[in-house]
Amino acid sequence: MFADFFTLRWSKSANSCLLNDVSHTPGIRQAQKQQSRRALLDAGLLLLEHQNLSSLGVREVTRTAGMSPAGFYRHFRDLDDLGVALVEESLASLHGMITAILAGEGDADQLIDRTVDVVARHVREHRAHVRFLCRERHGGVQPVRAAITAELDAFIVEVAAALGTQEQSAAWSVADLRMLSGLYVEHLVSTAAAFLEAAEEAPGAEQRIAATARAQLRLISLGRLHWPTVG
Amino acid sequence: MFADFFTLRWSKSANSCLLNDVSHTPGIRQAQKQQSRRALLDAGLLLLEHQNLSSLGVREVTRTAGMSPAGFYRHFRDLDDLGVALVEESLASLHGMITAILAGEGDADQLIDRTVDVVARHVREHRAHVRFLCRERHGGVQPVRAAITAELDAFIVEVAAALGTQEQSAAWSVADLRMLSGLYVEHLVSTAAAFLEAAEEAPGAEQRIAATARAQLRLISLGRLHWPTVG
DNA sequence: CACTTGGGATGACAAGTGTTCGCTGACTTC
DNA sequence: GAAGTCAGCGAACACTTGTCATCCCAAGTG
Numbered sequence: 001m002f003a004d005f006f007t008l009r010w011s012k013s014a015n016s017c018l019l020n021d022v023s024h025t026p027g028i029r030q031a032q033k034q035q036s037r038r039a040l041l042d043a044g045l046l047l048l049e050h051q052n053l054s055s056l057g058v059r060e061v062t063r064t065a066g067m068s069p070a071g072f073y074r075h076f077r078d079l080d081d082l083g084v085a086l087v088e089e090s091l092a093s094l095h096g097m098i099t100a101i102l103a104g105e106g107d108a109d110q111l112i113d114r115t116v117d118v119v120a121r122h123v124r125e126h127r128a129h130v131r132f133l134c135r136e137r138h139g140g141v142q143p144v145r146a147a148i149t150a151e152l153d154a155f156i157v158e159v160a161a162a163l164g165t166q167e168q169s170a171a172w173s174v175a176d177l178r179m180l181s182g183l184y185v186e187h188l189v190s191t192a193a194a195f196l197e198a199a200e201e202a203p204g205a206e207q208r209i210a211a212t213a214r215a216q217l218r219l220i221s222l223g224r225l226h227w228p229t230v231g
Numbered sequence: 232m233f234a235d236f237f238t239l240r241w242s243k244s245a246n247s248c249l250l251n252d253v254s255h256t257p258g259i260r261q262a263q264k265q266q267s268r269r270a271l272l273d274a275g276l277l278l279l280e281h282q283n284l285s286s287l288g289v290r291e292v293t294r295t296a297g298m299s300p301a302g303f304y305r306h307f308r309d310l311d312d313l314g315v316a317l318v319e320e321s322l323a324s325l326h327g328m329i330t331a332i333l334a335g336e337g338d339a340d341q342l343i344d345r346t347v348d349v350v351a352r353h354v355r356e357h358r359a360h361v362r363f364l365c366r367e368r369h370g371g372v373q374p375v376r377a378a379i380t381a382e383l384d385a386f387i388v389e390v391a392a393a394l395g396t397q398e399q400s401a402a403w404s405v406a407d408l409r410m411l412s413g414l415y416v417e418h419l420v421s422t423a424a425a426f427l428e429a430a431e432e433a434p435g436a437e438q439r440i441a442a443t444a445r446a447q448l449r450l451i452s453l454g455r456l457h458w459p460t461v462g
Numbered sequence: 463c464a465c466t467t468g469g470g471a472t473g474a475c476a477a478g479t480g481t482t483c484g485c486t487g488a489c490t491t492c
Numbered sequence: 493g494a495a496g497t498c499a500g501c502g503a504a505c506a507c508t509t510g511t512c513a514t515c516c517c518a519a520g521t522g
Contacts, residue, residue: 032499052370140283219410487500
C-alpha cells in the first residue's frame, strides 16, 4: 500500500492532474514526510489496540508519534481521514492474503487446510491491521465503516469470480456464486476475529479455532457439492 | 430484562444475601430510581447510534438523560459498568429471539424461512440493542467485549443442545454439534448486522439480504445432511 | 409527628481537548 | 550561491471533560 502510493507519486505523471504533481522533487523531503505519515499511522494503529477510532484524539496520536499537534494537519484533514487511510492499508494486506488463498492448487481438503493456515499466519503477522478492521467494521465512524464495507464487497465479487472457475461450481448462477462467496468471506472474517481473541488468552486456543474453522469449511464444501444447479 | 431485574428485587428474598435486600421498602422510591436508571441506559443507547462506547462521556449521557453529572454515579461506577448493563439487556432480548427460533416445528425450509423472518423482525424492533452488540462485540472496551463473547458462547452451547435433538444430526458428536452451532450463530449475527446496515440505505435491500441469508442456510443444511457421522 | 435515608443538583477543581496562528529552518530549485 | 517551499513547532484560543464535596428535599421509618 505504501509502496503503491510512493510509486504513484514517483511515476512520471501520465495523468492530467497537475495539482499534486511533485514528482520533480528528489527524495529526501518526500521521504521525511512519508516517514512522519507512517509514524502517525503506526501511532494510530498502536492506540487502537485498546480503543476505538471514535475515541481517538489528535493530540493523543501526535504525542505517541513524537510530533506536535499541529503537525497532524499537514497529513490528514481529520481523524476520520486517518481512519480511511488505515482501511486502505489494512485491506491491501488482506487482499494479498486472499489472492494467496485463491491461487492455490490441490483437492478440497488441502485447500481448506491451507486457507486456515494462511488466515492464522496473516493474523499473527498483521495483528494490528486485522484488529482495526474487525473493530471498525461495525464501529461508530461512518466513513470508515463505509470504506471497509465497500472493499469487503469488492472481495466478495472477486472471490465469486474465482469460485466460478472451479469445477465444483462451474454451472452455478452468478447470484448463487455471490451468495457462496459472501458466506466464505464472512466466515473468513469471523475466523480472523476468533484468532485475534484466541491469542490473547489461552495458548492452545489457536489450534482449537483452526480445527473448528476447518470443519466448518468442510461442511460448506459438502453443501456446495449437493447444491442444485438450475441446468 | 428490566422486568426480570425488577421482580428479582421485589420477590421475597429466598436467597441468603442480605446486603442488597431492600424488598421491604415500598415502590415509589425504587421506581423513581429505576426510572432514572432506564433514562441513563436509553440515553446511552441513543448516543451509541453514532458513536462507540469508548468515546462516550459521562456528561454526555447525563445531559441527554436530563440529569446532573453527579447523578450518574448513583447508578453506575463507570461507563464500562453501564456498558455491561446494556450487554445484559441486549442479550436477554436476543435470547428470547433464539428460543423463538428453536421452538419451531416444520421441515427444514420452513424453519429457515421462519428463522430469517424472526431475525429481520428482531432487528427492526430492537435496532439499538442489535447495533450495540455488533458494534461492541469487537470494540475497544475489554469488559464489554468479554461479556458479549461469554453470553454468545452460552448461546452456542444452547443451540448445540437443541440441534442434538433434531433428527438430522442425532448421531453427531458433541464437538461437531458445537461446530455447527457456532457456524449458525455466527451467521445469525452477521445477518443481523447486514439487516442493520441495509435499512439505512436502500429500501429494497432487506429483501435481498433475506434471500441471501436463506440460501446460505439452505446450503449449510445440505452440508449437514451429508456430514459423515462417526457411527 | 420528628427523624433518617439517599437520589439528585450545584459548583468547583484540574486536566484534557481540537484547531489555528505565525515562525523557523532544512531541503529544493533556479 | 540566493530564493522559495513547506513540514514541523510553540503558543494560545475557548472550550469540554471526569470526579468530588456539599447541600437539598422528597420518600420511607418508627
